[in-house]
Amino acid sequence: MDKGQGARDKVVHCPLSIVHYDQPAAIEFMNRMGQAGRPFLFVISYDRDRSYMVPLEELDPAFIRYDFSGDAPLKPGTFRLQPEKIDFETYRNAFQYVQKNILAGNSFLTNLTASVPVSGANNPEEVFEKARARYKLWIKGQFVCFSPETFITVSETGEVATFPMKGTIDAGVKNAEEILRSDKKELYEHTTIVDLLRNDLSMVAGDVHVKRFQYIDHIRRDDGPGILQMSSEIRGQLPGNWKETLGTWFFELLPAGSICGAPRHKTLEIIKEAEKTLHPNGYRGFYSGVCGVFDGKTLNSAVMIRFIEQTPRGPVFRSGGGITHLSEAEKEYGEIYQKIYVPLG
Numbered sequence: 001m002d003k004g005q006g007a008r009d010k011v012v013h014c015p016l017s018i019v020h021y022d023q024p025a026a027i028e029f030m031n032r033m034g035q036a037g038r039p040f041l042f043v044i045s046y047d048r049d050r051s052y053m054v055p056l057e058e059l060d061p062a063f064i065r066y067d068f069s070g071d072a073p074l075k076p077g078t079f080r081l082q083p084e085k086i087d088f089e090t091y092r093n094a095f096q097y098v099q100k101n102i103l104a105g106n107s108f109l110t111n112l113t114a115s116v117p118v119s120g121a122n123n124p125e126e127v128f129e130k131a132r133a134r135y136k137l138w139i140k141g142q143f144v145c146f147s148p149e150t151f152i153t154v155s156e157t158g159e160v161a162t163f164p165m166k167g168t169i170d171a172g173v174k175n176a177e178e179i180l181r182s183d184k185k186e187l188y189e190h191t192t193i194v195d196l197l198r199n200d201l202s203m204v205a206g207d208v209h210v211k212r213f214q215y216i217d218h219i220r221r222d223d224g225p226g227i228l229q230m231s232s233e234i235r236g237q238l239p240g241n242w243k244e245t246l247g248t249w250f251f252e253l254l255p256a257g258s259i260c261g262a263p264r265h266k267t268l269e270i271i272k273e274a275e276k277t278l279h280p281n282g283y284r285g286f287y288s289g290v291c292g293v294f295d296g297k298t299l300n301s302a303v304m305i306r307f308i309e310q311t312p313r314g315p316v317f318r319s320g321g322g323i324t325h326l327s328e329a330e331k332e333y334g335e336i337y338q339k340i341y342v343p344l345g
Contacts, residue, residue, distance in 0.1 A: 023251065026051040030247025033294065037243065041066065042301075043137065043291040046284040048254050052139075056293070065128055066137045068293055068300050075129035079342045083317060084117040086278075088333060094274040095329045101270045102325050109192040109261040110270050113288065113320025114278040114336055121308050121315040132343050135302035137291050143309040146343065147302045148219050148229070151256055151290045154299040158238035160205050164197050164258045165217070165303075166190040166322055167230030168335060176228050177216050185326035186230065190214060193322070194232045196257040196264070204249040205236030219343060227338060246294065256303045259288035261322065279318070280311050287318040306339070 021029060026044065030053065033040045041059065043052040052064075091114060098110045121127060124144035128136055133146035150163040167186035169176050180186055194210060201208045212233040219226050242249065261267035276282040287309065292301025307318045321335045 021051040021053050023048050023051075026053055027247035027251055029053045030250060030294075031245060034243035034246030037296045039294060039296045041291075041293050043139070043286065043289070043304075044254065045286045045289045046255050046259070048251065048289075050286075056295075063140045064138065065125070066135075066291070066293075068135050068302065070132075070134040072136075074132055074344075075126070077130060079127065079130050079344060080120050081317065081340055081342060082119040083337060083340045084119075086114055086116055086336075090277050091333050091336075092329045094278055095323065095327075095332060097274045098270060098323045099325065099327065101266075102323065107261055107263065107267045107270055108324070109189055110267050110274070110323045111259050111261050111288075111320060112271070112274060112278075112323050112332065113259075113284065113318060114275070115280055115309070115316040115318050116336065116340060117313070118308065118315055118317045118340065121317070124308060124310060124315070127308060127342055130342065130344060133306065135291070137302075137304070141310060143286060143307060145291070145302075145304045145307045147305050147307075148217065148343075149258065149303040149305055151292065151301040151303045152253065152299070153301070154238065154242065156297045158240065158242045159235060160201060160238050160242075161211075161233060161235045162197050162201060163231055163233055164190070164193045165229050165231045166193045166258060168321065168338065169228050170225070170338065171218060171228050172225035180216065180228055180230060181214065185324055187214075188324050188326060189322040190230050190232070192262050192324075193258050194234065196262040198234050200253050200257055201234060201236045203252055205238050208234065208236035211235050226343070246299075254290065255288065256290060259303060259305065280313075280316065284318070285309070306343075 039056040041054045098112050101107050125138055127144045128138035131146035133148055135147040138144045149165045152160055152162045154160050167180055167190045169180040198208055215231055217229045217231050287307045289304050290301050291304055308315050317340045319336045319339045321332055
């Protein structure tokens with residue numbers, strides 16, 4: 001099954017004059033557009049307090065560009081990012097706070113992320129043009145995202161699907177796939193997220209089931225063999241009026257389980273405290289939020305990971321991973337850097 005089913009979009013765009021919608025206004029906008037069958041682009045922040053909502057006919061390439069088809073022509077050439085090292089003690093303090101809560105039973109899995117200053121990313125639009133990814137989004141002066149991870153798709157008949165992606169290993173490691181599948185920490189992390197997202201879909205859909213479990217995606221990069229990521233496929237059936245209530249049920253699924261953890265409410269509190277020293281201004285912003293397109297009949301959306309943000313101090317690459325009781329600080333710190341790359345070719 002093609003995970004990009006649903007809205008199949010060319011590289012199209014949006015004006016900088018669009019305003020931020022708060023959550024109630026964003027929900028109302030999505031419901032109204034769904035009822036009218038009117039196509040639009042949406043970009044929703046991690047904490048759901050800010051959104052861009054733009055009818056497709058109003059898009060402008062000077063300010064926002066996106067490609068959710070994964071098959072747009074790419075600009076040739078190389079692209080090398082040079083990440084700086086963030087202070088390991090700062091990261092370890094946040095990691096220990098997370099694990100303390102996990103051992104206390106407050107969370108089973110917590111996604112811990114950080115912002116890493118990078119050089120070689122001063123032209124985000126060029127990153128957008130060169131990166132090969134299933135989902136790409138560039139907003140002028142703000143960020144570029146080149147995500148491999150689908151959030152949800154919805155077919156014309158209301159079949160909803162999600163594809164959680166948890167578990168990572170360097171593809172160059174001998175027997176990498178076998179090692180990834182047998183790693184207890186990675187399997188625990190993946191199984192926890194699959195269970196969380198199955199429960200999430202059950203809040204808005206019927207006949208929810210895991211169609212595929214623990215399959216492997218190979219994500220290539222320009223400076224090495226790339227990484228292997230473990231994924232699963234979960235499907236269900238939305239009610240017949242899903243378009244009319246699009247914003248209402250969609251926001252019930254946010255933030256995406258794969259970038260927070262379980263149980264969701266308490267884990268969000270843990271993340272908020274742990275990441276105060278790991279991101280500019282202490283919060284994620286649009287990183288790990290969701291973006292997507294409703295084309296009037298179907299919906300296609302992504303989790304905004306693989307994310308470079310423009311800040312007053314220069315570009316930062318936001319990255320992270322899931323923490324469990326089996327995690328080790330040194331390995332999780334290393335995984336942050338393993339994911340800092342631009343996929344080419």
